[in-house]
Amino acid sequence: MNSLSEIPGGMRYYFGAEARLQRLIEDGCMAVFDGWSYEEIATPLLDYYALFERGMGHQEAQRAFRFTDADGRLLALRPDVTSSVARAAATLFAGRTRPLRFCYAASVFRQRSRSHAEWRRESRQAGCELVGAGGRAADIETLLIAVEVLERLGLRSETRITLNNVEVFNGLSEKLALDTGAREEMRRIIDTRDDSALQEFIRHHTEQTAPGGEWGLARLAGQREVIDEARRLIFNSRSRAALDALDELWGVIEQLELTDLFEIDLGDVSGLDYYTGLVFKVYVAGAGSRVGSGGRYDDLTVNFGRREPAVGFVLELDALTEVLMRRATMEPAQTHPSGAPIVEPDGDAAGLFREARQRRAANSRVRIKQRDEG
Amino acid sequence: MKSENLNPNNVNSRNESLMDSMNDSVVDGEDGLSERASSSTRAARPSSFHNTSHVLTVALSKGRMQDEALTLLGRAGVEVSGEALASRRLAVEDVAGCYRFVFVKPADVPVYVEHGIADCGVVGRDVLLESEADVLQPLDLGISRCRIVVAAPDGAAAHVYGMLHVATKYPRIAAAHFGARGVPVEIIQLSGSVELAPVLGLADCIVDLVETGRTLADNGLRVVETITESTGRLVVNRASYQLKAVAVARLIKALREVTTAVESKA
Numbered sequence: 001m002n003s004l005s006e007i008p009g010g011m012r013y014y015f016g017a018e019a020r021l022q023r024l025i026e027d028g029c030m031a032v033f034d035g036w037s038y039e040e041i042a043t044p045l046l047d048y049y050a051l052f053e054r055g056m057g058h059q060e061a062q063r064a065f066r067f068t069d070a071d072g073r074l075l076a077l078r079p080d081v082t083s084s085v086a087r088a089a090a091t092l093f094a095g096r097t098r099p100l101r102f103c104y105a106a107s108v109f110r111q112r113s114r115s116h117a118e119w120r121r122e123s124r125q126a127g128c129e130l131v132g133a134g135g136r137a138a139d140i141e142t143l144l145i146a147v148e149v150l151e152r153l154g155l156r157s158e159t160r161i162t163l164n165n166v167e168v169f170n171g172l173s174e175k176l177a178l179d180t181g182a183r184e185e186m187r188r189i190i191d192t193r194d195d196s197a198l199q200e201f202i203r204h205h206t207e208q209t210a211p212g213g214e215w216g217l218a219r220l221a222g223q224r225e226v227i228d229e230a231r232r233l234i235f236n237s238r239s240r241a242a243l244d245a246l247d248e249l250w251g252v253i254e255q256l257e258l259t260d261l262f263e264i265d266l267g268d269v270s271g272l273d274y275y276t277g278l279v280f281k282v283y284v285a286g287a288g289s290r291v292g293s294g295g296r297y298d299d300l301t302v303n304f305g306r307r308e309p310a311v312g313f314v315l316e317l318d319a320l321t322e323v324l325m326r327r328a329t330m331e332p333a334q335t336h337p338s339g340a341p342i343v344e345p346d347g348d349a350a351g352l353f354r355e356a357r358q359r360r361a362a363n364s365r366v367r368i369k370q371r372d373e374g
Numbered sequence: 375m376k377s378e379n380l381n382p383n384n385v386n387s388r389n390e391s392l393m394d395s396m397n398d399s400v401v402d403g404e405d406g407l408s409e410r411a412s413s414s415t416r417a418a419r420p421s422s423f424h425n426t427s428h429v430l431t432v433a434l435s436k437g438r439m440q441d442e443a444l445t446l447l448g449r450a451g452v453e454v455s456g457e458a459l460a461s462r463r464l465a466v467e468d469v470a471g472c473y474r475f476v477f478v479k480p481a482d483v484p485v486y487v488e489h490g491i492a493d494c495g496v497v498g499r500d501v502l503l504e505s506e507a508d509v510l511q512p513l514d515l516g517i518s519r520c521r522i523v524v525a526a527p528d529g530a531a532a533h534v535y536g537m538l539h540v541a542t543k544y545p546r547i548a549a550a551h552f553g554a555r556g557v558p559v560e561i562i563q564l565s566g567s568v569e570l571a572p573v574l575g576l577a578d579c580i581v582d583l584v585e586t587g588r589t590l591a592d593n594g595l596r597v598v599e600t601i602t603e604s605t606g607r608l609v610v611n612r613a614s615y616q617l618k619a620v621a622v623a624r625l626i627k628a629l630r631e632v633t634t635a636v637e638s639k640a
Contacts, residue, residue: 113506160616193512193610195630221619263616283613288490289508290613 010112010121014321021328022124022321025153026105029126029315032149033103036141038128041102043084049074054303055083057273063110065121077109081127082300082312089131090304098132098308105317120318127294127314134298134309136245139278140252142294142311146282147261149315153324158285162221162265165246166275166295168230169266171239176205190220190269220266223259224250230266242277249278271295282315286323291316339365430473430614430621431465433492435480435501439606442517443496450628472621484509484609493614494625499604500583504544510610512626516633517606519585522547525595526579527572541571542581551581551601569593 007013014022030040048069052061056079064076078084085102093100105126112119128145130138143161150159169190173183182205189197220226227247234240246264253262268281275295282292294313301308342359344352352368359366434440444454452473458466465476478486483497484507496515500522522544541562542548552559562577571577573593583604584590587597608629615622 158617160619162616193510193615194514195512196514221616263619265616281616283616285613285617288488288611288613 008121010119012120012122017328018321018325021325022317025320025324026124026126026317028152029149029317030103030105032145032152033126033128035148036101036128036145038101038103038130038145041085041088041104043078043081043088043104043106045078045107046075047078047084049076051087052076052079052083055086055300056080059273063112065109065111078106079108079110081106081108081125081314082129082297085129085312086131086297086300086310087304089129089308089310090301090306094306099138100131101128102131103128124317125314126317127312129310129312131301131310132308133311134296136248136252138309138311139249139296142313143253143280144256146280146292146294146313146315147258150261150282150284153320155284155323156261159261160263160283161261162263162268162281162283163246163249164265164268164279165242165277166269166272166279167242167277168234168239168246169269169272171236171242172234174238175236176202178205187269187272190267193267221263223263224254226264226266245277274300278311280313282313284320284323286326287319289319291319291323338367341367341369343369344371428618428621429467429471430494430618430625431476431492432473432625433476433478433483433486433495433497435483435495435497435606436477437480439480439496439498439518440477443515443606446515446517446629446632449632450625452625452628473625481505487609487611490611490613493611493618493622495609496606497609498583499602499607500544500547502607502609503547503602503604506546507609508612510612510615511607512610513608513629513633515606515608515629519603519605521584521597521603522581522601523584524551524579524581524598524601525569525572525584525590526598528594528596530572530578538579539577540579540581541568541577543568543583544581547601548581569595 033040046067049061049064049066052064055061061076061079064079067075067077069075081104085104089100089102103126105124107122107124109122111121126149128142130142133141146161147156147159150156169187173186176182176186178186186198186201189201220230224247227243227250230243231240234243250259250262250264253259265281268279271279271293274297276298277296279295280293281290284291292313292315294311296309296311298309299307301310339359342352342356356366356368434443444459447454447468453469454466454475455469465474467474476486476492480497480501481504483492483495484502484505486492487495487509488507495509498518498520499514500520502509502511503522524540536558538552538557538559539562540548540552540559541564543564543566545561545563548561549559562571564571568580568582569589570593571580572595579598580595581601584597590596608626610622610626
């Protein structure tokens with residue numbers, strides 16, 4: 001086989017119905033964002049690696065494809081859009097009235113070991129960022145935008161959005177006076193819901209067995225009762241404040257009658273170094289991993305010289321396309337429905353194209369029948 | 375604008391979901407020239423959405439752990455008829471129809487679970503460490519207990535300051551173990567009978583799973599150090615954990631009750 005026929009792993013084509021579906025989903029997302037007054041922003045595909053290292057944290061940024069610029073500085077194919085948006089907010093848009101509302105649909109590129117499910121190195125994301133607005137109303141605004149997109153995709157009944165506040169974990173970690181290594185260990189244990197390991201960990205890090213004995217990770221996920229459960233076990237003020245914030249948020253969700261879509265999951269502790277408050281993940285039946293994630297990142301813009309609150313999320317368009325493609329009524333390989341063929345009348349090329357232009361003016365689909373066509 | 379229905383404003387202003395408009399725009403040519411795709415093409419793709427049904431799909435490691443897992447499940451009230459097991463079907467359901475079990479090679483359990491094809495799985499910790507699969511591990515089932523060890527021939531030098539040659543079926547675990555100690559190693563990946571490697575001079579030592587240690591002793595090897603213990607674990611797909619929360623919680627609870635009962639007896 002010719003090596004030119006090979007495609008690099010984790011890359012793919014989109015064609016026909018699948019390509020149209022992805023564009024439709026993307027347009028749908030952007031229409032919803034527009035409906036909530038978010039302005040489209042396109043960020044550079046290639047940027048300095050240092051931007052992403054500051055923006056995403058070293059661990060995540062490491063997955064970027066890297067190059068060197070002509071002057072030797074390190075460049076990266078953008079592994080995320082938020083870093084770039086945050087920089088723009090703090091610099092280019094410094095003089096603008098707050099809050100800023102940005103949205104985008106863009107490809108991001110990340111290296112990942114092949115063993116993982118849904119291995120993609122290019123993935124298309126639609127996202128929005130609300131910069132310069134703190135507090136509950138901003139959090140709810142972004143959550144409702146995500147909900148609206150999923151509703152419009154006809155996925156409402158199969159969607160679950162999990163909510164957490166990273167300060168619950170941070171408070172615990174502070175209370176236990178964990179160093180960086182131990183903190184990461186606890187994060188990993190909670191992240192994989194490894195109950196027995198957590199009991200062990202807490203026994204090891206606390207003198208008294210009382211709080212550890214009652215910790216059951218299964219109890220960390222559910223609806224409002226999770227907060228009450230957590231309040232019986234967690235007493236440090238930092239975690240308590242985060243639980244209060246979650247409780248208030250849940251109160252609003254209840255009033256909006258959206259509780260069927262949401263769940264509180266205190267075990268969602270991924271991305272701790274990035275987010276500063278609310279975090280959420282979006283799951284949809286038919287997708288084996290999450291199709292979206294977001295949260296509050298109040299400390300990000302300070303990297304670019306201006307501290308201000310911010311919240312946002314991204315939806316994974318490849319995963320959404322896959323889910324919706326499976327339930328659509330057509331074959332993935334089905335080609336575009338083509339228009340009525342126009343045949344060249346007796347060597348009259350001008351006549352042929354005059355007719356074609358007329359039909360196009362009427363917005364009809366045309367297909368020129370080429371000479372060598374069967 | 376290629377087509378009316380693709381117009382985002384149009385999508386935005388209508389009450390129908392995007393899915394409806396998607397079907398319109400993809401299947402229907404606006405000039406009515408194209409045929410509506412027949413609904414029979416639907417069958418060309420799997421129509422069952424494993425995640426939406428209430429039956430949990432559980433991947434079990436074939437072999438010894440399979441029997442221990444089924445015994446444990448039986449004690450937790452999940453009955454699988456002997457008849458169904460004997461049928462050697464790819465997937466068998468439990469008597470109550472709450473679970474569908476699929477039997478796959480141990481190394482494939484995390485793969486099925488991470489992809490969400492199986493909601494849950496039962497697999498050894500050794501396999502999980504080696505696969506680095508992104509799955510939840512809510513419960514240590516305490517079955518198929520064994521150790522992952524470094525073993526070397528009796529009388530081998532305690533330290534090799536050059537390159538240590540390590541034969542193993544667990545290249546990642548071995549590399550991580552020696553890496554953390556700053557020992558330069560060459561990992562020689564084998565797929566079986568690892569204990570032969572030092573005997574035949576292929577490697578200085580091995581990293582392998584040990585239950586009783588008899589195989590090691592028979593080959594003149596002794597355990598130098600235990601890397602970690604390994605037991606059977608319940609693993610759960612991240613999406614299933616949220617989307618089938620009630621069913622998953624029920625399984626975890628039932629299994630937790632029987633595993634803690636075993637522990638307190640021991």
